[in-house]
Amino acid sequence: MSVLLSARGLRIAFGGLKAADGIDLDVMEGEFLAIIGPNGAGKTTFINMATGYLRPQAGSITYDGQPILGLKPRRIVKAGIARSFQLPQLFTEHTVLENAALAIAARAGPWAPLAPLLQRRFRAEAEELLDRFGLLPLADRRADALNEGARKLADIAMAVALKPRLLLMDEPTSGVASAEKMAVVETLTRVLRDSRVTAVFVEHDMEVVARFADRVAVWGQGKIMALGPPQQILNDPAVLRDVIGVAPVGDGAGTGKEGAHAAT
Numbered sequence: 001m002s003v004l005l006s007a008r009g010l011r012i013a014f015g016g017l018k019a020a021d022g023i024d025l026d027v028m029e030g031e032f033l034a035i036i037g038p039n040g041a042g043k044t045t046f047i048n049m050a051t052g053y054l055r056p057q058a059g060s061i062t063y064d065g066q067p068i069l070g071l072k073p074r075r076i077v078k079a080g081i082a083r084s085f086q087l088p089q090l091f092t093e094h095t096v097l098e099n100a101a102l103a104i105a106a107r108a109g110p111w112a113p114l115a116p117l118l119q120r121r122f123r124a125e126a127e128e129l130l131d132r133f134g135l136l137p138l139a140d141r142r143a144d145a146l147n148e149g150a151r152k153l154a155d156i157a158m159a160v161a162l163k164p165r166l167l168l169m170d171e172p173t174s175g176v177a178s179a180e181k182m183a184v185v186e187t188l189t190r191v192l193r194d195s196r197v198t199a200v201f202v203e204h205d206m207e208v209v210a211r212f213a214d215r216v217a218v219w220g221q222g223k224i225m226a227l228g229p230p231q232q233i234l235n236d237p238a239v240l241r242d243v244i245g246v247a248p249v250g251d252g253a254g255t256g257k258e259g260a261h262a263a264t
């Protein structure tokens with residue numbers, strides 16, 4: 001597996017608060033990398049830096065071997081990196097189909113959205129995209145009439161419409177009812193794996209992480225505290241205590257389940 005995104009020495013502080021304090025991370029082509037960590041650890045800040053929304057005060061980021069720091073978000077999308085936000089960015093008064101068509105039109109260039117929204121070629125591609133996400137039955141529903149799971153999927157479908165090689169998702173399951181959460185993640189991982197999209201996602205639900213991540217990076221106070229496969233990281237006593245908020249079985253005094261607390 002080759003490195004698709006590589007961050008080195010990323011630093012940014014807001015006043016005295018270090019939101020990134022020397023972030024080194026390689027995202028491997030094809031993997032699903034989960035980012036976990038407490039509120040305010042700097043997880044969203046990393047996504048903002050990798051997508052051109054924030055410029056770090058130090059460090060570098062390369063994508064497919066090319067430096068991308070300093071590029072505007074639109075250029076970064078064109079290079080192959082898309083993102084979704086914690087709060088879906090849908091046009092709420094438009095239908096799901098119109099939202100998808102708009103994202104497809106946006107891929108064609110900044111002026112394309114001014115073209116008739118439901119031009120036949122946009123419409124056909126939008127229907128095909130919605131079908132992959134299981135959203136075709138909801139195509140004519142207004143975005144503000146969707147439940148949170150469908151809204152999250154529609155929002156991620158808009159990012160996939162940009163045909164990224166790398167998709168960064170900020171809390172794709174936040175706000176989704178627990179009964180539908182797994183189905184939402186199953187759908188989106190199926191679509192992303194079928195399209196060979198590499199994914200980085202911030203996630204607070206450890207069941208989702210355990211089931212869908214290839215690797216887990218643990219953020220804490222602007223640093224990566226641990227990185228490794230879920231079975232190792234989610235049994236790490238320090239992660240259990242500081243991120244998940246449960247005392248390790250036997251209070252960490254040798255459960256036989258602890259993984260190494262890798263700092264790489």
Ligand SMILES: Nc1ncnc2c1ncn2[C@@H]1O[C@H](COP(=O)(O)OP(=O)(O)OP(=O)(O)O)[C@@H](O)[C@H]1O
Pocket residue numbers: 014017019037038039040041042043044045046219
């Ligand atoms: N543009 C900004 N201006 C000032 N402070 C900021 C800015 N962006 C982030 N911060 C601060 O940096 C810290 C890290 O924020 P960030 O949103 O990256 O955390 P997070 O790990 O994503 O948290 P959460 O899980 O709550 O979303 C927080 O204390 C936040 O208030």
